[in-house]
Amino acid sequence: MSMDAPLLGRLRGEAEGLGARLPGLLVEAERVATTVSQGVHGRRRTGVGETFWQYRQYQQGDPAGSIDWRQSARSRHLFVREQEWEAAESVWLWPDQSSSMDYRSTTTRPTKRNRAMVLTLAMAGLLVRAGERIAALGAGERPRGGQYGFNVVVQRFLEGSVDAASVVPEQNLPRHARLVLVSDFLEPPDALARRFAELNAVGAQVSLLVVADPAEEALDFKGRVLFEGLEGEGRTLIGNVGGIRERYRELYRAHRAHLADLVRKHGWQLATHRTDKSAESGLLTLYQMLAPRAAGRH
Numbered sequence: 356m357s358m359d360a361p362l363l364g365r366l367r368g369e370a371e372g373l374g375a376r377l378p379g380l381l382v383e384a385e386r387v388a389t390t391v392s393q394g395v396h397g398r399r400r401t402g403v404g405e406t407f408w409q410y411r412q413y414q415q416g417d418p419a420g421s422i423d424w425r426q427s428a429r430s431r432h433l434f435v436r437e438q439e440w441e442a443a444e445s446v447w448l449w450p451d452q453s454s455s456m457d458y459r460s461t462t463t464r465p466t467k468r469n470r471a472m473v474l475t476l477a478m479a480g481l482l483v484r485a486g487e488r489i490a491a492l493g494a495g496e497r498p499r500g501g502q503y504g505f506n507v508v509v510q511r512f513l514e515g516s517v518d519a520a521s522v523v524p525e526q527n528l529p530r531h532a533r534l535v536l537v538s539d540f541l542e543p544p545d546a547l548a549r550r551f552a553e554l555n556a557v558g559a560q561v562s563l564l565v566v567a568d569p570a571e572e573a574l575d576f577k578g579r580v581l582f583e584g585l586e587g588e589g590r591t592l593i594g595n596v597g598g599i600r601e602r603y604r605e606l607y608r609a610h611r612a613h614l615a616d617l618v619r620k621h622g623w624q625l626a627t628h629r630t631d632k633s634a635e636s637g638l639l640t641l642y643q644m645l646a647p648r649a650a651g652r653h
Contacts, residue, residue, distance in 0.1 A: 384476035387634045388484075411435055444533055445488045445498035446645075449523060450475035450512060451538030451566075454585040460570035464630045467566045470637065471537040472512060474564065474628070477638045478535060479508050492534060493524030523550050531558045535641065540565055544613050551617050561623040562644040565614070569631050574603045 413422055413433035423436035456468035465473075482489050483505045488498035491511035499507055523536055534554065540547065540563065554561060570576070576596045583590045593599060611627075618625040624644045628637035 383473045383634065384480060387473060387638050388477040388480040390635050445490070445529075446482055446533045446535060447490050447492040447498070447526075447528065448475050448479055448508065449492035449534070449536050449538075451536075451540075452512075455541060456539060456566075457585055458568055458571075459630065460568050464568065467539055467568060467630060470628070470630050470634060471566050473634055474566075474637045474641060475535070475537050476509065476512070477634070478641050479505055481638075481642060492536075493526055495526055522546055523554070525550075525553070528554075528557050528559060531560060533645075534559055534561045535564075535645075536561060537564045537566060537641075539567060539571075540614055541610070544610070547614065548617055551621060555621045561618075561621070562641065563614075563618060563623065563625045564637065564641055564644075565611075565625070565627040566637075567627060567629050569629055572604075572607060572629075574600050574607075 411434065413427075413435050417435055421435045423434050426434045426436065450468075450471040452468055452472070456471060457466050459466045479489050483501060486500065488500040489504050489508050490496050490498040491508050494511045496507070496511075498504065522542055523538075528534075551561075574596065578596065579592070579594050580596050581590060581592050615625055626640045626644060628640060
């Protein structure tokens, strides 16, 4: 049965809209992931699983039941059949796509939203290469592995609205779920505390990467400046930015300190990435936050 013309037109429009955003993000994410993955070893190792990995010679202490008699009959030696370790981890990913993330202080830098998307997509690529399963947090879907899992996550990210809420989305998660959150985390402290407490209640293991524009940290503007909120906060004209700079920096540092305290309280991981730095450095930071587990799987 063929589609009616209005439906076909709408689907085509949606596809073209997604396609217009996809190439640049994926090309950049793949470039960043490829650069960082240089020297990253595969995670395959022996263990409990159903997938054959390799044969090796029998060693004293190996259980007799592990001997592969068919393979051993072809040689003068006994061989053990080893299975690949299949304890793949499930990781839920979330790049903040709220309006505040569209900020950049100069046209020579990417927006926070663009950098968050590139870093999260690149991290997704590294995870599926390592045999892990991934899902987009808030989509309500189970994690999947391989290229299909990657494609599903990309689709969910690209479907995200620019006006999406900047609070970490809610979703029923299994105990001890692994989350990677990339955002500016410029939410009211109480809102952050409530959401983090909910995640901690299910034993979530969370890695947070703060993406910041340098101007947000330093407020290095001069003279008279008109500030406009990206999420409907309105406009404020400051006659002399220099006169409020130190107070602003104090408040900004206090917010960062509060975020760090919350993360420390729950035993999570926190790092910061500025948009004037390379995307590779941000991805390496993300990867290193997951590295303690990876190190045990080489």
